[in-house]
Amino acid sequence: MSTKPTPRQRIVASVTKAIRRLTIGRVPRLFDADFYRATYPDVARSGVDPYLHYVRRGVGLTYDPNADFDTAFYRRQSGPARLDPIRHYLRAGAAAGLDPSPAFSTLMYLARYPDVGRAGINPLLHYRQDGRPEGRIAAPSASDPDQWVALAGVRAAHRWDYPSQRGPRFALTLRRDVPVTACPDHAPRICLVLTLDGAETAALVESIEGFSQGAQDAVTLDVDTAARPHPPRPTAILALEHCFHGPGADGTVLLRYAEARLWDLVPERPHLRAIGRGGGLSVRETVP
Secondary structure, eight states: OOOOOOHHHHHHHHHHHHHHHHHTOSOOTTOOHHHHHHHOHHHHHHTOOHHHHIIIIITTTTOOSBTTBOHHHHHHHHOSOSSOHHHHIIIIITTTTOOSBTTBOHHHHHHHOHHHHHHTOOHHHHIIIIITTTTOOOOOOOSOOOOOGGGTTOOGGGEEEESBTTBSEEEEEEESOOOGGGOOEEEEEEEEEEOOOHHHHHHHHHHHHHHTTSOOSEEEEEEETTTSOOOSSOOEEEEEEEEEEEEOGGGOEEEEEEEEEEEEOSSSSOEEEEEEEEEEEEEEEEOO
């Protein structure tokens, strides 16, 4: 199949490039347009200027601007910012010690290679352009302390925290009726990082272990962390293996999975509390 742009794509590319120059300016050197088009074919098909797409839409979709920058991971550190993650990291984030991905520690790179700091070069930019070809070492990030075994290899975009910033209430429903067509998006593993009290954790263990053997069509666990005291940090991870997901009604997220594993994070050494066979799940947040 030819990859030659169509006349319409050429027009869209020209117009949106002009818009990007007028509204945003130059494309930062950390932005890899070829990677972005290849990774997100919808961008290539549209013809839209890749960096304009990233700033206007891609950040919200947690698209990554290069192979070494994890947008969702970075935003968990930076929080809301006026600049897009790439420009924020270049202008402020690196100086503040923020990390662009779980695989790259900004401070460790500068500590190991002081010549980079003395030269005033952005650490990740140096690593991508010179450090990696020279065989320099990139240490993993230590900015995310939640390096539990269930999260190993899971992209930040596939780690979902409940309760979230949207509010203190959410509901998990184990279901038998989640249709395949409702879950078009695949992830090797999705981790629901949960803040539950002891009673809620026990109820979830019982639900996971009993649901596959029971006759109920659905079992729901309602959580309201504002109704009574809850721990200050996550207490459990529900890891859904070989998972498919999609949006449901009223903001509900629908999931289908091959296996569910519940990890208890309260002990010094997190351990597996429950394993459930494949099935369906919906997650609903109650927004004030």
